[in-house]
Amino acid sequence: MKSNEAIPSYVTCSLPSSPLPWQSKKMGQATRDAYGEALLALGKEDTRIVALDADLSKSTKSNLFAKQFPARFFNCGIAEANMVSIAAGLASCGKIPFASSFASFLLCKGFDQLRMSVANPNLNVKIVGSHSGISLGEDGASQQSVEDLALACALPKFTVLSPADGASCKALTKLSAAHVGPVFIRTGRPKAPIIYADGESFEIGVAKKIVAGSDVTIIATGLMVYSALMAATLLQKENISVAVIDMHTIKPIDEAAIVTAAKRSGAIVTAEEHLLSGGLGSRVAQVLSQYCPVPQVSVGIADTYAESGLPEELFEKYGLTEKHIVSAAIDVLKHKKKIAS
Amino acid sequence: MTAINESLQNQAKRLRQDIIQMISAAASGHPGGSLSATDIITALYFRVLRHRPTEPDWDDRDRFILSKGHAAPALYAALARTGYFPVEQLSSLRQFGSPLQGHPEKGKLPGVEASTGSLGQGISIGIGMALAARLDGKDYRTVVLMGDGESNEGQVWEAAMFAAHYKMDSLTVILDRNRQQLDDWTEKILDTESLAEKWRAFGWHVIEIDGHNMDQILKAFDEASNTKGKPTLIFANTTKGKGVSFMENNLEFHGSAPNAEQTQKALLEIGA
Numbered sequence: 001m002k003s004n005e006a007i008p009s010y011v012t013c014s015l016p017s018s019p020l021p022w023q024s025k026k027m028g029q030a031t032r033d034a035y036g037e038a039l040l041a042l043g044k045e046d047t048r049i050v051a052l053d054a055d056l057s058k059s060t061k062s063n064l065f066a067k068q069f070p071a072r073f074f075n076c077g078i079a080e081a082n083m084v085s086i087a088a089g090l091a092s093c094g095k096i097p098f099a100s101s102f103a104s105f106l107l108c109k110g111f112d113q114l115r116m117s118v119a120n121p122n123l124n125v126k127i128v129g130s131h132s133g134i135s136l137g138e139d140g141a142s143q144q145s146v147e148d149l150a151l152a153c154a155l156p157k158f159t160v161l162s163p164a165d166g167a168s169c170k171a172l173t174k175l176s177a178a179h180v181g182p183v184f185i186r187t188g189r190p191k192a193p194i195i196y197a198d199g200e201s202f203e204i205g206v207a208k209k210i211v212a213g214s215d216v217t218i219i220a221t222g223l224m225v226y227s228a229l230m231a232a233t234l235l236q237k238e239n240i241s242v243a244v245i246d247m248h249t250i251k252p253i254d255e256a257a258i259v260t261a262a263k264r265s266g267a268i269v270t271a272e273e274h275l276l277s278g279g280l281g282s283r284v285a286q287v288l289s290q291y292c293p294v295p296q297v298s299v300g301i302a303d304t305y306a307e308s309g310l311p312e313e314l315f316e317k318y319g320l321t322e323k324h325i326v327s328a329a330i331d332v333l334k335h336k337k338k339i340a341s
Numbered sequence: 342m343t344a345i346n347e348s349l350q351n352q353a354k355r356l357r358q359d360i361i362q363m364i365s366a367a368a369s370g371h372p373g374g375s376l377s378a379t380d381i382i383t384a385l386y387f388r389v390l391r392h393r394p395t396e397p398d399w400d401d402r403d404r405f406i407l408s409k410g411h412a413a414p415a416l417y418a419a420l421a422r423t424g425y426f427p428v429e430q431l432s433s434l435r436q437f438g439s440p441l442q443g444h445p446e447k448g449k450l451p452g453v454e455a456s457t458g459s460l461g462q463g464i465s466i467g468i469g470m471a472l473a474a475r476l477d478g479k480d481y482r483t484v485v486l487m488g489d490g491e492s493n494e495g496q497v498w499e500a501a502m503f504a505a506h507y508k509m510d511s512l513t514v515i516l517d518r519n520r521q522q523l524d525d526w527t528e529k530i531l532d533t534e535s536l537a538e539k540w541r542a543f544g545w546h547v548i549e550i551d552g553h554n555m556d557q558i559l560k561a562f563d564e565a566s567n568t569k570g571k572p573t574l575i576f577a578n579t580t581k582g583k584g585v586s587f588m589e590n591n592l593e594f595h596g597s598a599p600n601a602e603q604t605q606k607a608l609l610e611i612g613a
Contacts, residue, residue, distance in 0.1 A: 074472065074507070076499075076503060081461075081496045082465045082468075082499035084465075085466045085469065086465050086466070086472065087469060088455070088469055089455075089467060089469020089470040089472070090470075090472055091469070092466070093470050094473065095476070113462055113465070115459070116456050116457070116459045116462060117456070117466055120446060
């Protein structure tokens with residue numbers, strides 16, 4: 001891990017140094033690397049932990065577990081559907097299987113198996129999809145996963161996790177092993193800026209309120225949490241008071257955190273590296289419309305697939321930079337003002 | 342014929358009657374594929390499987406997965422007749438609030454090991470159970486019953502590759518080769534000829550039998566449990582609708598219930 005590596009341009013902005021981990025603007029581990037280490041640690045603690053992969057263990061980082069515990073690792077070859085149902089069989093006999101692949105292949109090719117082999121009988125299977133979103137870059141649209149949160153959230157009984165950095169990914173991976181029931185964890189390819197100190201504690205279903213503010217709240221997930229923090233810093237320079245929430249659990253979503261934020265700030269921006277339909281923005285809107293209707297503007301990928309390119313080029317074109325979050329915040333504040341007047 | 346086999350054949354008759362009565366009462370269901378699998382399921386539940394109906398979650402039980410979930414009535418009849426739940430419950434098949442779902446669901450009914458009905462998943466789930474046995478040093482066996490139309494599903498062949506590669510000799514798959522699927526005869530939908538050779542080519546030990554002959558069924562399971570280093574496929578040649586003359590090889594009874602008159606006739610034929 002090169003923690004002093006430069007932050008790429010899609011997340012840069014000037015900021016005075018400060019004690020909070022995210023304010024140090026240091027690049028940390030990729031969430032997939034953090035997952036690999038966490039899985040290895042879990043394997044040492046609990047022999048019920050088994051791992052499966054579909055010929056991508058070097059990329060998903062389940063290879064760390066495979067090397068240490070070859071008898072508890074099953075490479076299924078490029079056959080995601082089979083892998084998901086095998087995980088179900090293992091879970092029904094008391095094992096805690098972690099099945100990893102790219103998020104796109106796992107959710108799209110394994111969906112019926114997630115539905116009938118895993119979700120229907122509510123089995124204790126953990127599914128970990130790496131290379132999520134478009135930040136995997138050059139490999140292009142077939143590998144980029146822009147619909148995995150929508151698909152995972154559509155599965156009854158599933159808990160859906162989307163960690164923002166290495167520390168949160170490690171913590172959430174550990175929590176998912178202790179949680180009884182099916183879980184999807186979304187990880188990413190590139191190194192992620194540090195948001196939290198190592199050892200920060202998390203709870204599934206309880207959002208992290210990173211910054212307090214009263215004019216507008218940005219609710220973000222995954223890599224977009226850091227961009228949200230940078231956007232908040234820019235907005236604060238314009239004397240706009242911005243709250244930032246890391247919604248690391250997409251399902252069950254922290255309704256109380258959303259409603260409290262809506263009541264306090266009266267305006268919501270959501271930000272996710274995912275299609276606008278069916279992910280964080282949709283789920284936040286569902287909560288707001290039911291309990292506390294306030295204006296919301298969503299940052300995400302419009303109704304399209306992306307393409308090959310550097311992550312920063314793609315984030316710029318598909319509207320996922322902190323500038324896009326800043327514009328969304330300004331938009332939503334206009335709506336808020338209109339309603340008030 | 343041995344006394345054991347005669348008793349099994351009587352059990353199979355009773356299961357066939359249950360199947361007809363259940364589907365008739367529900368006014369929907371799949372008689373054809375339930376009746377083709379009845380002799381195999383009878384052999385399993387009354388003779389082959391190591392199980393405790395009053396302790397369905399017993400750790401050391403053999404696992405049975407009905408991958409062709411539409412044959413649920415045959416499974417339910419076997420579970421009821423071996424004591425997993427009261428026989429009277431069979432008449433609630435497919436009714437609102439009944440644990441006897443149209444296709445089996447794990448967690449709703451004791452003895453159901455997997456939620457099936459979306460074809461192609463059963464062997465993979467069975468592999469997971471067999472891997473768990475290997476990890477835990479347990480000697481239970483895992484048995485999966487699949488259809489021949491089900492061989493159209495790609496996941497079946499993913500599972501076939503995996504089980505052979507991992508030398509899963511505690512896994513036995515029975516292929517209910519009744520030659521029909523919903524729309525037509527199997528060879529007219531996708532030519533599934535040389536199906537047995539395909540499994541051999543995938544590295545499985547293949548045993549071909551008459552799937553209505555108890556002697557052959559029992560011998561095949563014996564041979565499967567004595568086969569080391571390879572999973573076994575029992576290629577069971579069967580007749581769709583077996584035991585009811587007007588249902589045999591009749592595509593109409595893949596997925597429709599007999600009317601009252603047909604039900605009477607079927608029960609008489611089976612009882613004879």
